[in-house]
Amino acid sequence: MSRRDIGVGLLGLGTVGSAVAKILLNKSNKLAEQIGAPLVLKKVLERDVNKARLDCFASLAMTDRIEEVTTDPEVDIVIEVIGGEHPALEYIKQAISNGKHVVTANKEVIAKHGYELLSSAKEHNLQLRYEASVGSGIPLISPFQQDLAANDISTIYAILNGTTNYILTQMSQEGWDFSTALKQAQKLGYAEANPANDIEGMDAAYKLAILSTLAFHTRVDPQDIYCEGISRLQASDFRYAKEFGYAIKLLAIAKRDNGTIEVRVHPAFIPEDSQLAKVDGVYNAIQVEGDLAGDLVFSGQGAGASQAASAIVADALIIARDICHGANYVPELQLNQELPIKPMRDIKTRYYFRMNVADRPSVLTQISRVLGDNSISISAVIQKESDLAAQTAVLVIMTHPAEEKAVQKALEEVKQLAVVNEVSNFIRVEG
Amino acid sequence: MSRRDIGVGLLGLGTVGSAVAKILLNKSNKLAEQIGAPLVLKKVLERDVNKARLDCFASLAMTDRIEEVTTDPEVDIVIEVIGGEHPALEYIKQAISNGKHVVTANKEVIAKHGYELLSSAKEHNLQLRYEASVGSGIPLISPFQQDLAANDISTIYAILNGTTNYILTQMSQEGWDFSTALKQAQKLGYAEANPANDIEGMDAAYKLAILSTLAFHTRVDPQDIYCEGISRLQASDFRYAKEFGYAIKLLAIAKRDNGTIEVRVHPAFIPEDSQLAKVDGVYNAIQVEGDLAGDLVFSGQGAGASQAASAIVADALIIARDICHGANYVPELQLNQELPIKPMRDIKTRYYFRMNVADRPSVLTQISRVLGDNSISISAVIQKESDLAAQTAVLVIMTHPAEEKAVQKALEEVKQLAVVNEVSNFIRVEG
Numbered sequence: 001m002s003r004r005d006i007g008v009g010l011l012g013l014g015t016v017g018s019a020v021a022k023i024l025l026n027k028s029n030k031l032a033e034q035i036g037a038p039l040v041l042k043k044v045l046e047r048d049v050n051k052a053r054l055d056c057f058a059s060l061a062m063t064d065r066i067e068e069v070t071t072d073p074e075v076d077i078v079i080e081v082i083g084g085e086h087p088a089l090e091y092i093k094q095a096i097s098n099g100k101h102v103v104t105a106n107k108e109v110i111a112k113h114g115y116e117l118l119s120s121a122k123e124h125n126l127q128l129r130y131e132a133s134v135g136s137g138i139p140l141i142s143p144f145q146q147d148l149a150a151n152d153i154s155t156i157y158a159i160l161n162g163t164t165n166y167i168l169t170q171m172s173q174e175g176w177d178f179s180t181a182l183k184q185a186q187k188l189g190y191a192e193a194n195p196a197n198d199i200e201g202m203d204a205a206y207k208l209a210i211l212s213t214l215a216f217h218t219r220v221d222p223q224d225i226y227c228e229g230i231s232r233l234q235a236s237d238f239r240y241a242k243e244f245g246y247a248i249k250l251l252a253i254a255k256r257d258n259g260t261i262e263v264r265v266h267p268a269f270i271p272e273d274s275q276l277a278k279v280d281g282v283y284n285a286i287q288v289e290g291d292l293a294g295d296l297v298f299s300g301q302g303a304g305a306s307q308a309a310s311a312i313v314a315d316a317l318i319i320a321r322d323i324c325h326g327a328n329y330v331p332e333l334q335l336n337q338e339l340p341i342k343p344m345r346d347i348k349t350r351y352y353f354r355m356n357v358a359d360r361p362s363v364l365t366q367i368s369r370v371l372g373d374n375s376i377s378i379s380a381v382i383q384k385e386s387d388l389a390a391q392t393a394v395l396v397i398m399t400h401p402a403e404e405k406a407v408q409k410a411l412e413e414v415k416q417l418a419v420v421n422e423v424s425n426f427i428r429v430e431g
Numbered sequence: 432m433s434r435r436d437i438g439v440g441l442l443g444l445g446t447v448g449s450a451v452a453k454i455l456l457n458k459s460n461k462l463a464e465q466i467g468a469p470l471v472l473k474k475v476l477e478r479d480v481n482k483a484r485l486d487c488f489a490s491l492a493m494t495d496r497i498e499e500v501t502t503d504p505e506v507d508i509v510i511e512v513i514g515g516e517h518p519a520l521e522y523i524k525q526a527i528s529n530g531k532h533v534v535t536a537n538k539e540v541i542a543k544h545g546y547e548l549l550s551s552a553k554e555h556n557l558q559l560r561y562e563a564s565v566g567s568g569i570p571l572i573s574p575f576q577q578d579l580a581a582n583d584i585s586t587i588y589a590i591l592n593g594t595t596n597y598i599l600t601q602m603s604q605e606g607w608d609f610s611t612a613l614k615q616a617q618k619l620g621y622a623e624a625n626p627a628n629d630i631e632g633m634d635a636a637y638k639l640a641i642l643s644t645l646a647f648h649t650r651v652d653p654q655d656i657y658c659e660g661i662s663r664l665q666a667s668d669f670r671y672a673k674e675f676g677y678a679i680k681l682l683a684i685a686k687r688d689n690g691t692i693e694v695r696v697h698p699a700f701i702p703e704d705s706q707l708a709k710v711d712g713v714y715n716a717i718q719v720e721g722d723l724a725g726d727l728v729f730s731g732q733g734a735g736a737s738q739a740a741s742a743i744v745a746d747a748l749i750i751a752r753d754i755c756h757g758a759n760y761v762p763e764l765q766l767n768q769e770l771p772i773k774p775m776r777d778i779k780t781r782y783y784f785r786m787n788v789a790d791r792p793s794v795l796t797q798i799s800r801v802l803g804d805n806s807i808s809i810s811a812v813i814q815k816e817s818d819l820a821a822q823t824a825v826l827v828i829m830t831h832p833a834e835e836k837a838v839q840k841a842l843e844e845v846k847q848l849a850v851v852n853e854v855s856n857f858i859r860v861e862g
Binding site: 019023027030031033034131137138139142143146147148149150151152275278290291292293294295296297298299300301304306307309310311313314317318321322325326327328329334336 | 450454458461462464465562568569570573574577578579580581582583706709721722723724725726727728729730731732735737738740741742744745748749752753756757758759760765767
């Protein structure tokens with residue numbers, strides 16, 4: 001071994017960056033043993049000079065100029081933990097064009113630009129690793145790339161966003177409404193001040209784009225993913241879900257079906273005895289089905305600085321080990337097919353409807369006729385909570401599998417019925 | 432790339448071997464795309480010539496002489512799926528000394544001889560991979576080696592044997608006794624005619640030896656693992672477990688504690704709302720806690736030919752890819768510490784006791800005095816099922832944490848009490 005050590009440049013010293021820096025400083029012996037050479041933090045990009053003054057980081061060489069990291073000849077691996085699309089994307093490109101291997105936790109950059117970045121890294125004979133971008137410290141990218149490589153993957157059902165899962169857990173367990181649960185999540189630091197990316201499902205969609213690209217060997221852009229958030233769920237939906245034996249989760253779903261793929265993120269009823277239904281709080285879980293391995297579930301804390309740092313440092317160790325051993329293998333994104341994405345209107349699943357209706361005997365007959373005319377058959381009905389004064393009642397319907405377009409058309413027609421005051425909610429039912 | 436193809440030699444054409452052969456034959460294009468060269472089955476060792484006559488294997492070159500596989504210059508990777516210690520061990524050694532990379536699913540060989548085999552492979556600059564040896568198609572070896580590499584692992588709690596988990600699930604759900612559940616498992620092919628290795632816990636102990644060696648970077652021999660099977664569990668234990676809010680599972684436990692490790696396999700009460708309690712039937716699940724990644728759970732079908740083949744072919748793909756790319760990195764077993772194994776008598780946990788006692792008022796006083804004298808305090812008691820004719824009752828006790836040696840001593844003393852007819856069972860309580 002001719003090398004003295006492996007140099008790391010760190011972009012960002014926020015919560016995740018600080019966790020990475022501490023591991024590299026505090027576990028240096030353990031890490032060196034694993035790769036056969038020290039892994040040394042050579043330079044840190046951070047605009048906030050106060051962070052440089054923290055005792056624990058006193059030994060670090062800090063800079064506020066990206067070029068000082070990406071052109072430092074002692075830096076072999078650049079770790080990007082700034083987050084967000086820009087300037088992280090440009091920084092990663094700059095690192096690659098300067099011959100640096102890259103490790104990133106950036107789901108948005110990888111979901112939107114992973115293909116071009118990986119191709120560019122490959123051209124430069126460099127590695128770009130992103131294990132922390134999905135599920136944080138839960139091993140997922142490497143199982144998909146390596147351990148499941150012989151499998152044809154048929155489905156992924158996943159809880160990929162801890163913030164929304166915490167909110168849904170509170171709504172279910174405490175009977176809270178959405179805004180109360182969101183405020184609590186913000187208070188505990190589980191949700192950001194601007195929580196849109198999480199609660200509208202975009203965060204989960206980025207992660208699903210990454211996983212489904214790996215699973216199906218086809219390019220899945222986040223904008224191709226149907227995406228619906230959790231803000232229209234109400235406390236009563238959770239009560240009815242329980243009554244029918246279901247939990248409500250924000251599911252990220254990817255399915256292969258006859259040469260097309262379904263990719264969608266939306267709230268869903270799932271059977272309360274299913275493995276994902278039991279994943280509560282900020283935990284994530286990913287259920288994947290392969291033709292050989294069968295059903296596998298990976299679960300753990302899908303967020304948190306030390307969890308992300310666990311995956312980031314593991315990625316850096318793989319690269320460092322390869323550098324030490326002169327290995328020139330660069331994993332590439334194998335996109336060997338172009339599978340069309342099934343339009344949302346063509347998907348087929350079961351549905352839950354909650355309506356406010358007139359409290360009259362003929363109501364169910366009229367509604368079931370409209371549904372029947374659209375080839376939707378009812379599997380269960382609950383009618384209750386009559387408001388005697390207003391002469392209204394709540395009607396809850398579960399259907400057998402039906403096509404999304406038929407359901408949307410039927411709901412429009414149902415709304416026109418004189419006996420229907422409001423279609424209060426509809427939620428897809430999976431599993 | 433100078434190579435035309437990567438050659439595989441397969442030792443054994445039983446259920447797992449046949450599954451591997453079929454994948455190599457039927458998925459050859461998919462596999463070739465991933466490594467950049469065809470992965471070709473060059474020779475198969477199988478004594479039963481009738482198997483060679485099966486249509487699907489007509490194209491295979493079969494032999495009943497091991498040398499014809501291990502010395503074949505066209506064979507790069509030898510896959511061993513014979514199982515058992517001998518002659519598999521000798522065959523693997525022969526493959527390595529003839530310069531062949533090895534993939535094996537053999538937990539017994541790896542648990543007992545992994546260190547020497549991996550060292551020998553390393554000396555020859557060859558890879559020896561064994562992902563299928565634990566958890567079958569569930570990715571475990573590579574997460575422990577790679578993804579968790581920066582973590583200090585504190586505990587592993589695992590259900591590692593599908594046969595016993597199926598039996599325990601039936602006993603719990605159907606109220607069956609052990610022998611009925613075992614017969615059913617044998618009828619369904621989940622248990623072998625001689626089920627000793629599974630039901631006495633040795634199979635789980637082999638797998639725990641492999642995982643704990645990886646987790647703690649210290650050598651754990653299967654014979655160092657305390658091992659207790661499930662045959663002394665009775666239907667009534669499951670009823671009481673439920674009453675207290677627990678499930679009973681055959682747990683494989685590895686813990687790091689103050690410079691020592693605990694490694695043990697035995698039936699245990701675990702809280703019924705814990706993740707492992709919900710793992711039923713032939714499924715396996717592994718819960719591991721790292722200082723960075725936190726609590727992770729991996730679950731799936733821990734047995735089955737296609738599941739094992741999934742992991743075996745994935746291992747072969749990694750090696751094939753490395754051969755194609757001229758990578759010379761050979762993963763090694765990093766044993767950088769020697770942690771003593773805590774004697775079973777020194778472990779501390781909670782306990783469940785079931786006793787048959789005289790149906791008299793002073794009984795509990797006498798028993799609790801003996802327990803108290805041994806520093807064991809009671810957390811809950813159930814007394815029921817009085818047999819009026821015999822004037823006996825069943826007394827069930829749950830304790831607070833206590834030392835194993837104190838518990839064993841106390842139970843001996845309890846047995847001497849005139850009011851105690853029998854100590855019917857004791858089971859450790861975890862979590």
